[in-house]
Amino acid sequence: MYCCFLEHTWVLLRFNVQYCFYYELKVAFIHLNVSLPVEIFSSPLAGDITQKGYEKKRSKLIGAFLPQAPGKGKYPSNQNNSLQCSVCSTHRKGLCTLVPVAVVFVVWPGCALGNSVLAFSPPPTLGMDPSVPHERRTPVTPGSSSRYHRRRSSGSRDERYRSDVHTEAVQAALAKQKERGKMAVPMPSKRRSLVVQSSMDAYTPPDTSSGSEGEGSMQGEGTPTSSQSSINMENWISRAIHGSTTSSTTSSSSTQSGGSGAASRLADVMGQTHLENHSAPPDVTSYTTDSIQVERPQGSTTTSRSTPKYGNAELMETGDGVPVGGRVSAKIQQLVNTLKRPKRPPLREFFVDDFEELLEVQQPDPNQPKAEGAQMLAMRGEQLGVVTNWPLSLEAALQRWGTISPKAPCLTTMDTNGKPLYILTYGKLWTRSMKVAYNILHKLGSKQEPMLRPGDRVALVFPNNDPAAFMVAFYGCLLAEVVPVPIEVPLTRKDAGSQQIGFLLGSCGVTVALTSDACHKGLPKSPTGEIPQFKGWPKLLWFVTESKHLSKPPRDWFPHIKDANNETAYIEYKTCKDGSVLGVTVMRIALLTHCQALTQSCGYTEAETIVNVLDFKKDVGLWHGILTSVMNMMHVISIPYSLMKVNPLSWIQKVCQYKAKVACVKSRDMHWALVAHRDQRDINLSSLRMLVVADGYCITSLYQFKGSVSSCDAFLNVFQSKGLKPEVICPCASSPEALTVAIRRPTDDSNQPPGRGVLSMQGLSHGVIRVDSEEKLSVLTLQDVGTVMPGALMCVVRPDGVPQLCKTDEIGELCVGSIATGTSYYGLSGMTKNTFEVFPMNSVGALISEYPFTRTGLLGFVGPGGLCFIAGKMDGLMVVGGRRHNADDIVATALAVEPMKFVYRGRIAVFSISVLHDERIVVVAEQRPDSTEEDSFQWMSRVLQAIDGIHQVGVYCLALVPSNTLPKTPLGGIHLSESKQLFLEGSLHPCNVLMCPHTCVTNLPKPRQKQPEIGPASVMVGNLVSGKRIAQASGRDLGQMEDNDQARKFLFLSEVLQWRAQTTPEHVLYTLLNCRGTIASSLTCVQLHKRAEKIATMLAERGHLQDGDHVALVYPPGIDLIAAFYGCLYAGCVPITVRPPHPQNIATTLPTVKMIVEVSRSACMMTTAVICKLLRSKEASAAVDVRSWPPVLDTDDLPKKKPPLLYKPSNPDTLAYLDFSVSTTGMLAGVKMSHTATSAFCRSIKLQCELYPSREVAICLDPYCGLGFVLWCLCSVYSGHQSILIPPSELEVNPALWLLAVSQYKVRDTFCSYSVMELCTKGLGLQTESLKSRGLDLSRVRTCVVVAEERPRIALTQSFSKLFKDLGLHPRAVSTSFGCRVNLAVCLQPHRLGKLADQGTSGPDPTTVYVDMRALRHDRVRLVERGSPHSLPLMESGKILPGVRIIIANPETKGPLGDSHLGEIWVCSGHNASGYFTVYGDEALQSDHFTSRLSFGDTQTIWARTGYLGFLRRTELTDASGERHDALYVVGALDEAMELRGMRYHPIDIETSVIRTHKSITECAVFTWTNLLVVVVELDGSEQEALDLVPLVTNVVLEEHYLIVGVVVVVDIGVIPINSRGEKQRMHLRDGFLADQLDPIYVAYNM
Secondary structure, eight states: OOOOOOOSOOBOOOSOOSOOOTTTSEEEOOOOSSOOOTHHHHGGGSSOOOHHHHHHHHHHHHHTTSOOOTTSTTSOOOTTSEEEOTTTOOEEESOOOBOOSSOOEEEOTTSTTOOOOOOOOOOOOTTSOTTSOSTTOOOOOTTTHHHHHHHHHHOOOOGGGOOHHHHHHHHHHHHHHHHHOOOOOOOOEEOGGGOSSOOGGGTSOOSSOOSSSGGGGGOOTTOOOGGGOSOOHHHHHHHHHHSOOOOOSSOOOOOOSSHHHHHHHHHHHHHHHHHHOOSSOOOGGGSOSSSOOOOOOTTOSOOOOOOOOOTTOOOEEOTTSOEEOSHHHHHHHHHHHHHHSOOSOOOOOOOOSSSOOOOOOOOOOTTSOOOOSOBOOOEEOOOOOOOTTOOSSHHHHHHHHHHHOTTSEEEEEEOTTSOEEEEEEHHHHHHHHHHHHHHHHHSSBOSSSBSOOTTOEEEEEOOTTOHHHHHHHHHHHHHHTOEEEEEOOOOSTTOTTHHHHHHHHHHTTOOEEEEOHHHHHHSOOOTTSOOOOOTTOOOOEEEEOOGGGSOOOOTTOOOOOOOOOSSEEEEEEEEOTTSOEEEEEEEHHHHHHHHHHHHHHHTOOTTOEEEEOSOTTSHHHHIIIIIIHHHTTOEEEEOOHHHHHHOTTHHHHHHHHHTOSEEEEOHHHHHHHHHHGGGOOOOOOTTOSEEEETTTTSOSBTTOOTTOOOHHHHHHHHHGGGTOOGGGEEEEEEETTTEEEEEOOOOSOTTSOOOEEEEEHHHHHTTBOOBOOTTSSSEEEEEOOOEEOTTOEEEEEOSSSSOBBOBTTBOEEEEEESSSSOOEETTOHHHHHHHHSBOOBOTTSOBSOSSOBEEEEEEEEEOGGGOEEEEEESTTEEEETTEEEEHHHHHHHHHTSSHHHHEEEEEEEEEEEEOSSSEEEEEEEEEOTTOOHHHHHHHHHHHHHHHHHHHOOOEEEEEEEETTOSOBOTTSSBOHHHHHHHHHHTOSOOSEEEEOHHHHOOOOOOOOOOOOOOOHHHHHHHHHHTTOOBOEEEOOOTTTOOOOOGGGGOSSHHHHHHHHHHHSTTOEEEEEEOTTSSEEEEEEHHHHHHHHHHHHHHHHHTSOOOTTOEEEEEOOSSHHHHHHHHHHHHHTOEEEEEOOOOGGGHHHHHHHHHHHHHHTTEEEEEEOHHHHHHHTSHHHHHHSOGGGOOOEEETTSOOSSOOSSOOOOSOTTSEEEEEEEEOTTSOEEEEEEEHHHHHHHHHHHHHHHTOOTTOEEEEESOTTSHHHHIIIIIHHHHHOOEEEEOOGGGGGTOTTHHHHHHHHTTOSEEEEOHHHHHHHHHHSTTOHHHHHHTTOOOTTOOEEEEOOSSSOOHHHHHHHHHHTGGGTOOTTSEEEEEOOSSSSOSEEOOSOOTTHHHHTTTSOOTTEEEEEHHHHHTTBOOBOOTTOTTEEEEEOOOOBOTTEEEEEEOTTTOOBOBTTBOEEEEEEETTOOOEEOOTTOOOHHHHHHHSBOOSSSSOSSOBEEEEEEEEEEEEEEEOTTSOEEEEEEEEEETTTOEEETTEEEOHHHHHHHHHHTOTTEEEEEEEEETTEEEEEEEEOSOGGGHHHHHHHHHHHHHHHHOOOEEEEEEEOTTOSOBOTTSOBOHHHHHHHHHTTOSOOSEEEEOO
16 A cells, blocks of 8 residues: 655654544554664663653654655645645645654555544554543553553542443444544633643644644535645625625725725726625625625724734635634534534424424334343342341340340441551440430420420431441430431532431421531531521531530439331431432331341351441441341441541451451442452451442443453452352342342352343343344443342332333332332431322232332343342433433443543533433533543544444433532532532532534434425415404504694705794704713704705815715714704705714724725715814825825814805705615615605604604614614704704713713603613613602603614613613613614604503513514414513514504515414505615615515505514504504514524524523624524633533524534633624634634534
């Protein structure tokens, strides 16, 4: 096999160079035609060498053999940056690899070695244990071997899962996955401050995007290379037109010298645009890569960032066909490529078309294994033998041994050095227990009112290293006939799970807690020395049980010792899957019977020695080490957990030292002993006759291979030579409810092998038993846990539904019928009935026994010979897609992926969360402190592959947290429910997260298929049959309205101004306020007229302008702008208002000004002296070519004389002004407003708002476009009212300015934008009281209208109304307007409708409706009740203006729609704009947007299309004329709507859901890219919270919108750009993201 030498940049690895990304590239060691010296292969690996030294040596050795390319120095590259394979002669571009020293060559995908995809996993190295960490591996030389062993033994992986088998199986599974081709998982991007210890170049963009580093290797075929980066402009434009817009958030400087060049280029662009694009105004914001690009309008909250210069950046074709340089787009492309790979087949999907989106219900797979065996029979244990000398109760046994053998040792405790600390004899136990009993009954409370009576519950709070004190207290309670409730010691007030323990104590009515002296001193104390009340705990009296604190009982006092009866003996706590804590009550008769059954099955005899490592407060440790031992007068050697941590062999040493017959351990203790045994010489375990393994039912060897060993087997293999007999190992199964369920009996026959079952994991996941061969990967090897307990009956029932017996080859829940079980959950009768009073039935429904059974919570089956096998716990069960998986199995698989290298002490939590009606698996692991980012990501990718390969189930979320941060149980394990709670709350603070919703979520509704359109006739007939009227409405008729409007007789606004200057010269039209609230300037009618005359003179004399020339007005908001506008009208020029550049942000705001000036073909600019200076400044010339500006006139210096004659237009249909604005989709669109339309507009607003010269109106809007400009500049002149002008920018200095002005001037009507309203809501939220004291009064406000071009923001308007209600603002005063490009104001609701005034303020707002969001996605409207699931509140957008007609039309067919149907809003009005102003004049979009006709029905009327979706609904309200009111509801812009899965989504709906998920999310914006949904959230909190948001965002979008988020981007506050109207500029955000300009805190790519 031959392959070319790598002609590309070589990237070096670190010193241990044995690994490359071998999953990405097939690696072959091949013969070279050049002879390389042998040192190349050997020397760098010999001895020790520094990184720098290694690189130097390597370059010296190999440098001579690298082919040199001319002009490229030492890193060669052929002309088109591609590589050629000599085998297949194919070119692959931009691909790089990591080259270890032993020369590695690349065989391209598509060559003989087959395809391969990128993954991050090093190969297992020959002759080396693959489970050893690659990073820290050293050759095992004689000198290093001891160090190597010590290092291995220090890793303490979770005890139950330790087996080399796991690693072996997982490696095989990963290899199998590799053969199929691996996932290319894009690595998340992380800000440096978030990276603890990492290789930085993985996260920061390279200085030059040469394609040789980072993401260069991830590009696919067909990607243009750097040599093609200066792409043909025509292709670029046509791609941009066919795809979506790519207006950038940053501007690049113009390289043209003259303005005409840019304009002519623009004309070319427009020529192409109008040929190609028929659905939207031309996007002039991105006409070439090297020309000016528009910036989002000033007023946005973002801080601009400069563009990174990608000199030879390789352009990348994305799915939308728009080339984008940079790492983000490369990662997204990689993600898209990965997601295109065939994955697990989706479930059978369906969708019923009645607005109900039915999620996929799991259909049973016809091929899945089914149970075929006969119905099982209940298994009966041997008879419980009645022995004559068995005591009648445990207290009686204690009394017997305490009086007969007082010197016999009962319990020996150990200190942390393994030395005996204290020996408790039976005599001492008896006397001390009596003393405790006497004091409990007689020394608490008074004689008349004792605190405790027989039957009361008492908490036992003892540490794990003091079993003697616990034992005394426990038997003291039994003798006093009070009920002990043993619990863990609370270490702090916020212990994990401590609150739930408190609830248990409260429900049990516990008022007294018994504890030891040492423990009492160690409890947290308040400054006064009292023990504080723990969270959720009842008030407790703490009672110390040490003898020195107790009174001696009188000689005549003796406890009453009864036979065992049905009274409660003790309560054992149990933590459930959800974290709640239950108390299992055990009766005295059950206690005694259980001790008898254990004595019989374990063959206990008097005076035997037993070593106990288990927790003595509960479960197996309590039953053997505290209870049964006393019944049989045994000697217990108790090993505390703290000693085991110091010396894992201590229990084995004690077995040898005391010649113990029995030991009670967990598999963890066996594993620790295995790790540490090498240091021990003289171990002899021949005395052991029984080794009880408490969790022996757990997985013994998860994925068993032939010849490999399980945990019990491994222990036996090592210690058999030290006297351990095979038959001694006795696994048992137990549960808090059923006590001991089964135990393997110690036999004398060593030839009888234990029961083994090698079962198929696939079968187990379907709940059936299938014996499999040991060679298979996914098999589970189980060992038996012995037979049923003496005197008990056992059966296996189905886990769900009625307790029906399973078949013999079916897995189910074990149920036990016996006296020796728990009786109830204390105080919970319902749960008790379901668990402790179960009556199993056979297949025909007959009960198998008249006595109740108890559910054990264990899953398993009864095998041949009555042997019990346990496959897992009900609490660990996760049902995903109808298949069952056990959390322990998943943990074992995850740990088998190089555990000792990565997972900190084996601490992994696996749980499931419910997302979209199914359980999803979440894996959370603690990573070692020294792990790098690459380690983390590599491990995560491999875990996903291993779990997928072995369990055939996807992991929904894999999170890594720093070591020691998961909540702990008292014994140091992971507190699972608390970890889950933190995850769901977003308080886990992971350091790495990988979400895989694309892989896991297979139950989404079926994508919507567009139905063939129904014909016009059918629509008409359908509407008639269903009684639906066509959805159309109109405002009042202007022609029929009689009013004394003197301005009506004038056709032009300029004439109205002249008339007012003559008739009411001193009437004040405009008052401008400054930030202090004082008047900055004002204008009367005559002042405005005279000023306008002078400006007209200036335009004629200095500007030499002709009639119809365009003039750009670049002014700050104020009086000058108004005067300049009317000066243009007087001179016959066409004004265009332009927002001036921001002095602090010239680089990004000036190009927008330049673009509008050029696009509008302005012959001249007018501005103030200050801005004039700014336009010619050094900063300005750095941003744009200042020489290409048209003439700039300074209106601060006006001529003295007035013009000889004022211009009067000959035709009212000529152009009055141009209105330019940037839409939310990044489009710069200018519309033409004629004189007729302008006058009609002003008249319509005057009538709607009842504006007269005596009125005052406060306006806090930007005066540059839309309704804001009309209200600021035009309406006062037409109607004669006084406008109080408040520039929104002044509110940044003084947020109360607007409301104070409204109050001071006693204004009835005021207009603002959403951004102003938001500023007041956030800025004045805590100041309402101080504003009230300053005399702020809003009670006179009749109407406060929010001017917007979007769906009304209900939450904001309601917050505003609620906040300022105390200042007199009427809740119904706030309303909204709606306008768009084709008609600047369609609706405006100045005051509420007729009947509302009578309804009072208590009724619900009649103009808000609730619609079903799911129906809306299918373009339908279905009204639902408030609070319904998936309901979306929509507020009416205002009352339709006089002279305006509206109809709702289908945007595709252009046919009219019925009432309450969602469609495009079309408008017919005298004040419609007359068309788009474009450089080439027209014409394709004009007819579509401004002169559309219906396809049927009324086909004569000419309508303008707004581009907004909405619906009309006739209400019960009537207007002043008695007509029923038609309410218009705007849903969203067609341009912004996202088509995903065949449905129409509005970004605002997804954003609202996301903002609700976490308190730290302040703002959110969504957009799509290559059909991936990208969610950008602003984080108001510490950067450590960034990763918490990723799962929450993914979950909520799935749950509420049935969409999978592709990318989650977490950014700082203020990054999401906002325009002057407060609308999000999502397209700008998208372009900034793809160009790597957002500086995100974290970017997660969901798989």
